[in-house]
Amino acid sequence: GIQVEQSPPDLILQEGANSTLRCNFSDSVNNLQWFHQNPWGQLINLFYIPSGTKQNGRLSATTVATERYSLLYISSSQTTDSGVYFCAVKRTGRRALTFGSGTRLQVQP
Amino acid sequence: EAGVAQSPRYKIIEKRQSVAFWCNPISGHATLYWYQQILGQGPKLLIQFQNNGVVDDSQLPKDRFSAERLKGVDSTLKIQPAKLEDSAVYLCASSFWTSGTLSYNEQFFGPGTRLTVL
Numbered sequence: 751g752i753q754v755e756q757s758p759p760d761l762i763l764q765e766g767a768n769s770t771l772r773c774n775f776s777d778s779v780n781n782l783q784w785f786h787q788n789p790w791g792q793l794i795n796l797f798y799i800p801s802g803t804k805q806n807g808r809l810s811a812t813t814v815a816t817e818r819y820s821l822l823y824i825s826s827s828q829t830t831d832s833g834v835y836f837c838a839v840k841r842t843g844r845r846a847l848t849f850g851s852g853t854r855l856q857v858q859p
Numbered sequence: 860e861a862g863v864a865q866s867p868r869y870k871i872i873e874k875r876q877s878v879a880f881w882c883n884p885i886s887g888h889a890t891l892y893w894y895q896q897i898l899g900q901g902p903k904l905l906i907q908f909q910n911n912g913v914v915d916d917s918q919l920p921k922d923r924f925s926a927e928r929l930k931g932v933d934s935t936l937k938i939q940p941a942k943l944e945d946s947a948v949y950l951c952a953s954s955f956w957t958s959g960t961l962s963y964n965e966q967f968f969g970p971g972t973r974l975t976v977l
Contacts, residue, residue, distance in 0.1 A: 754901075781964040791948055793902075793968040836901055840964060846892055846915060847966060849901030 752777045752841050756850035763827050763857050771822040771853045773837030781840035782813050783847065784822050788833045796822070796835075827857045861885065863969035865951050871975045877939040880972045883932070884953030891928055892966065893936050894950040902950050908934065941976045948973050 753776040763769055773782075784796040797804050797811040799820065804811055808827075813820040824831055834854050838847040864883040872878050884891050889910050894902035905924065907915040911931040919926070923942070928934040938945055948971040954964060 783965065785968075791971050791973065793950065793971075795965070795967060798965040838901070838966075846904040846907050847902075849903070851901055 752779070752839060752848050754837060754839055754848055754850035756835075756837055756853050758853060759851070760854045761856070763855065765827060765829060765857055765859050767827050767857075768823070768825045769827060769855070771824070771835055771837075771855075773820040773822070773839075773850055775818050775820075775837075775839045777818075778842050779815065779839040780842045781847065782820055783838050784811055784820070785836045785838065786831075786833050787836060787852070793836070824855075827855075829857050829859055831855060832857050863951055863953055863967055865949075865969040865972055867972055868970065869973050869975075871977065872941055874943055874976050875940040877937065878941055878974065879938075880936045880949050880951075880974075882934045882936070882951030882969060884934075884951070885967055888953035888955050888967075889931075890954045890956060891934050892952040892954075893926055893934070894952065894968075896948040896950055896971070898947070905936070905949075938974075941974075943976050946974060946976045 755774045757772045782800045785793045787793050799811045799813045801813050801815045808825045810823045834852040836852045838849045866881050891908045893905040896902040906919045906926045908928040911928050926936045950971045951969045952966045954966045
């Protein structure tokens with residue numbers, strides 16, 4: 751099956767800092783989503799981005815499908831950004847998402 | 860618009876007991892998924908329905924897990940009998956449609972049911 755690798759696995763930031771999270775995948779995809787899992791376990795949709803660039807407030811994401819990677823940028827981080835960030839992809843012709851193992855982010859005040 | 864609903868939120872049972880989880884997807888979403896998330900890992904697909912038909916249950920441990928979506932709307936996932944290794948969060952997700960490159964592929968998740976098997 752498709753392999754999804756996320757880096758770094760853990761990240762500690764001071765409030766106000768910027769960060770970049772990376773997601774590499776091993777095959778062609780037609781769906782890529784970024785999620786934030788909050789401390790209560792809820793998966794919150796951040797971006798649906800199989801290709802291109804999108805921005806939403808302090809967050810933005812870029813997927814370069816031909817090179818099989820996606821980046822999630824967090825600017826001016828806040829303590830409420832803490833949690834686990836998951837990248838998930840769906841291969842063309844397949845039916846469900848395959849998740850990476852996540853990046854655990856801790857933003858300290 | 861209401862999100863994906865799940866119940867119960869928490870469940871604690873003894874091993875070898877039975878348990879059932881319920882999911883109501885976003886209105887109009889034809890595709891429904893059940894995922895299992897073990898602590899420290901990403902969610903993994905158990906079963907996927909398109910309307911009331913199963914389209915992928917290859918990762919479902921069918922000797923103890925079963926799922927149904929009788930009227931093409933809400934769904935029930937059952938474990939009978941439960942084992943210690945079934946302790947996990949069970950997540951339900953839905954999408955409008957899943958086909959080729961259409962943007963209707965985006966999946967939305969419910970709050971999950973945290974199962975502890977003692």
